[in-house]
Amino acid sequence: xxxxxxxxxxxxxxxxxxxxxxxxxxxxxxxxxxxxxxxxxxxxxxxxxxxxxxxxxxxxxxxxxxxxxxxxxxxxxxxxxxxxxxxxxxxxxxxxxxxxxxxxxxxxxxxxxxxxxxxxxxxxxxxxxxxxxxxxxxxxxxxxxxxxxxxxxxxxxxxxxxxxxxxxxxxxxxxxxxxxxxxxxxxxxxxxxxxxxxxxxxxxxxxxxxxxxxxxxxxxxxxxxxxxxxxxxxxxxxxxxxxxxxxxxxxxxxxxxxxxxx
Amino acid sequence: xxxxxxxxxxxxxxxxxxxxxxxxxxxxxxxxxxxxxxxxxxxxxxxxxxxxxxxxxxxxxxxxxxxxxxxxxxxxxxxxxxxxxxxxxxxxxxxxxxxxxxxxxxxxxxxxxxxxxxxxxxxxxxxxxxxxxxxxxxxxxxxxxxxxxxxxxxxxxxxxxxxxxxxxxxxxxxxxxxxxxxxxxxxxxxxxxxxxxxxxxxxxxxxxxxxxxxxxxxxxxxxxxxxxxxxxxxxxxxxxxxxxxxxxxxxxxxxxxxxxxxxxxxxxxxxxxxxxxxxxxxxxxxxxxxxxxxxxxxxxxxxxxxxxxxxxxxxxxxxxxxxxxxxxxxxxxxxxxxxxxxxxxxxxxxxxxxxxxxxxxxxxxxxxxxxxxxxxxxxxxxxxxxxxxxxxxxxxxxxxxxxxxxxxxx
Ligand SMILES: Nc1ncnc2c1ncn2[C@@H]1O[C@H](COP(=O)(O)OP(=O)(O)O)[C@@H](O)[C@H]1O
Ligand SMILES: [Mg+2]
Numbered sequence: 001x002x003x004x005x006x007x008x009x010x011x012x013x014x015x016x017x018x019x020x021x022x023x024x025x026x027x028x029x030x031x032x033x034x035x036x037x038x039x040x041x042x043x044x045x046x047x048x049x050x051x052x053x054x055x056x057x058x059x060x061x062x063x064x065x066x067x068x069x070x071x072x073x074x075x076x077x078x079x080x081x082x083x084x085x086x087x088x089x090x091x092x093x094x095x096x097x098x099x100x101x102x103x104x105x106x107x108x109x110x111x112x113x114x115x116x117x118x119x120x121x122x123x124x125x126x127x128x129x130x131x132x133x134x135x136x137x138x139x140x141x142x143x144x145x146x147x148x149x150x151x152x153x154x155x156x157x158x159x160x161x162x163x164x165x166x167x168x169x170x171x172x173x174x175x176x177x178x179x180x181x182x183x184x185x186x187x188x189x190x191x192x193x194x195x196x197x198x199x200x201x202x203x204x205x206x207x208x209x210x211x212x213x214x215x216x217x218x219x220x221x222x223x224x225x226x227x228x229x230x231x232x233x234x235x236x237x238x239x240x241x242x243x244x245x246x247x248x249x250x251x252x253x254x255x256x257x258x259x260x261x262x
Numbered sequence: 263x264x265x266x267x268x269x270x271x272x273x274x275x276x277x278x279x280x281x282x283x284x285x286x287x288x289x290x291x292x293x294x295x296x297x298x299x300x301x302x303x304x305x306x307x308x309x310x311x312x313x314x315x316x317x318x319x320x321x322x323x324x325x326x327x328x329x330x331x332x333x334x335x336x337x338x339x340x341x342x343x344x345x346x347x348x349x350x351x352x353x354x355x356x357x358x359x360x361x362x363x364x365x366x367x368x369x370x371x372x373x374x375x376x377x378x379x380x381x382x383x384x385x386x387x388x389x390x391x392x393x394x395x396x397x398x399x400x401x402x403x404x405x406x407x408x409x410x411x412x413x414x415x416x417x418x419x420x421x422x423x424x425x426x427x428x429x430x431x432x433x434x435x436x437x438x439x440x441x442x443x444x445x446x447x448x449x450x451x452x453x454x455x456x457x458x459x460x461x462x463x464x465x466x467x468x469x470x471x472x473x474x475x476x477x478x479x480x481x482x483x484x485x486x487x488x489x490x491x492x493x494x495x496x497x498x499x500x501x502x503x504x505x506x507x508x509x510x511x512x513x514x515x516x517x518x519x520x521x522x523x524x525x526x527x528x529x530x531x532x533x534x535x536x537x538x539x540x541x542x543x544x545x546x547x548x549x550x551x552x553x554x555x556x557x558x559x560x561x562x563x564x565x566x567x568x569x570x571x572x573x574x575x576x577x578x579x580x581x582x583x584x585x586x587x588x589x590x591x592x593x594x595x596x597x598x599x600x601x602x603x604x605x606x607x608x609x610x611x612x613x614x615x616x617x618x619x620x621x622x623x624x625x626x627x628x629x630x631x632x633x634x635x636x637x638x639x640x641x642x643x644x645x646x647x648x649x650x651x652x653x654x655x656x657x658x659x660x661x662x663x664x665x666x667x668x669x670x671x672x
Contacts, residue, residue, distance in 0.1 A: 079551055096546075102658050110551050111551070113531055116532070120531065121526055170549060174550050
């Protein structure tokens with residue numbers, strides 16, 4: 001099957017620290033891949049390289065959008081990468097706190113709309129239609145993620161679990177073919193985590209997207225992912241299906257002392 | 263118990279102040295009679311004054327903290343009162359109509375002097391609304407906004423002086439030049455934020471003023487340019503009084519224009535991008551917004567209004583020189599935005615009215631003006647940092663049951 005994301009020997013150095021060291025990783029179409037590893041392993045840094053927040057020191061990142069054609073995206077600007085169909089959430093929630101829930105999602109539609117300054121001032125028919133379309137689509141996404149009760153609430157007033165879901169909603173609004181989730185279940189209670197599990201599966205089914213997620217909740221990871229990649233000290237130490245990873249001695253060693261009973 | 267500690271602290275403060283001011287307030291060496299005067303009464307005044315001020319300050323702070331706690335515990339209705347008044351059309355429609363009638367009838371009721379003052383205040387409304395785009399919406403602290411005002415004023419002054427071009431021809435030119443200078447400032451500060459941005463923009467404002475002051479061949483230096491034409495009105499000669507009234511309505515028109523445009527921009531795709539940029543730069547880019555483009559449009563569209571206001575300023579005073587474009591003006595514009603409420607159009611209008619009109623009508627206190635100004639700003643920052651009227655985000659309505667309320671019960 002086709003690789004929508006193909007990372008080859010990627011390295012990210014901060015001075016002497018090799019936060020990501022020769023990492024290769026692939027995500028296939030409609031696949032859910034989990035990236036696990038102890039804290040400080042370099043998972044978030046890898047995400048930041050993929051989404052253009054950091055420019056990798058070495059290596060290549062290729063993407064294959066559904067339209068066809070493979071493109072190298074190293075060093076592209078963050079917003080260009082989002083425009084090409086990669087969307088992400090953040091480990092430490094980064095919502096637009098003082099904007100309403102709906103507006104947060106509407107921001108996600110920004111790169112799929114065109115209205116300029118003149119359109120905004122004149123409010124011509126085309127601009128109004130586009131604006132209406134943004135509102136309706138954003139609302140539909142909120143409904144899908146069960147956030148429609150909060151439409152006009154400020155993002156900062158939402159309960160924690162809802163804020164995490166809003167981050168996903170906002171990312172989905174950019175029409176991605178690959179969704180990158182950085183610890184989406186962090187801080188959620190078991191009930192919320194179960195709902196998240198169902199939500200991620202549903203997103204893949206209904207939206208036809210691939211998902212790469214960083215997660216510490218092993219139960220979630222094992223039930224959700226088609227494949228798992230394990231990082232430690234910047235390196236990829238194991239890769240395979242959940243059953244294989246569970247038996248892998250290197251992985252068990254990396255997690256020694258941590259709760260690893262799925 | 264709390265009151266006793268507060269009393270103790272205030273007492274300590276008053277002793278401290280008495281000690282600090284002792285050499286200057288109490289002792290006076292009379293060199294003529296070679297004696298030392300001990301003015302113990304002054305010490306009493308200082309002690310008593312600082313005690314009362316400190317106690318009141320403590321009281322207000324504790325009340326504020328209690329208020330915050332209360333608001334966090336239960337969403338108090340009083341907190342949302344101003345917001346409700348602003349969003350409830352049954353309330354704000356009559357106020358709007360009354361304001362409209364008042365401003366339209368103003369020249370019929372008041373003297374030329376009063377009309378002049380009001381015209382100035384309205385120009386500051388325009389400037390405040392423009393700066394509000396940069397500071398309030400996009401969150402870019404701009405301390406050199408006066409530069410664009412100067413660009414507008416000098417573009418009219420110079421083009422009128424050399425080529426005799428009229429007000430109406432230059433108004434759009436001033437706007438465009440303002441926008442271009444906005445972009446010019448925008449490029450070097452793209453990577454800067456917060457304090458660094460503030461310092462560079464402050465420098466930019468000073469550079470423009472210094473150029474105008476020193477480049478004599480271009481700008482006639484500190485002596486400025488006089489005898490600038492007033493705005494023409496279909497080639498009819500107007501008396502000074504008529505011109506004043508004409509200018510008043512002209513500025514009212516421009517203010518309305520600014521309000522409509524800024525209001526539309528605020529809730530547009532561009533305006534949302536500005537606010538997102540203010541809220542979180544990284545997340546904003548990760549959502550596909552071009553940071554460079556968004557920042558530059560904010561600088562350009564903010565500066566446009568300053569350029570226009572500058573043209574009006576030159577036409578109104580018929581004289582420009584660099585002394586009108588000091589940092590004090592930038593500080594004034596910023597205070598209007600901060601006092602009125604960042605991101606709120608109504609707030610900026612109220613802020614401009616308060617800050618421009620009060621000094622005019624309280625001439626008796628003119629020597630304490632800056633002192634009062636500073637005190638008011640400090641009090642605002644402590645007790646109502648969001649400004650008189652906080653910016654409210656637009657509400658969207660859907661054919662859903664609104665009885666399914668979210669949290670907060672709004
Ligand atoms: N911008 C940066 N500058 C320097 N070091 C960094 C930077 N970002 C991350 N690091 C370091 O890289 C390592 C990996 O961090 P991170 O990717 O956040 O780990 P995690 O796997 O927990 O997400 C850590 O040692 C961290 O301190
Ligand atoms: Mg991390």
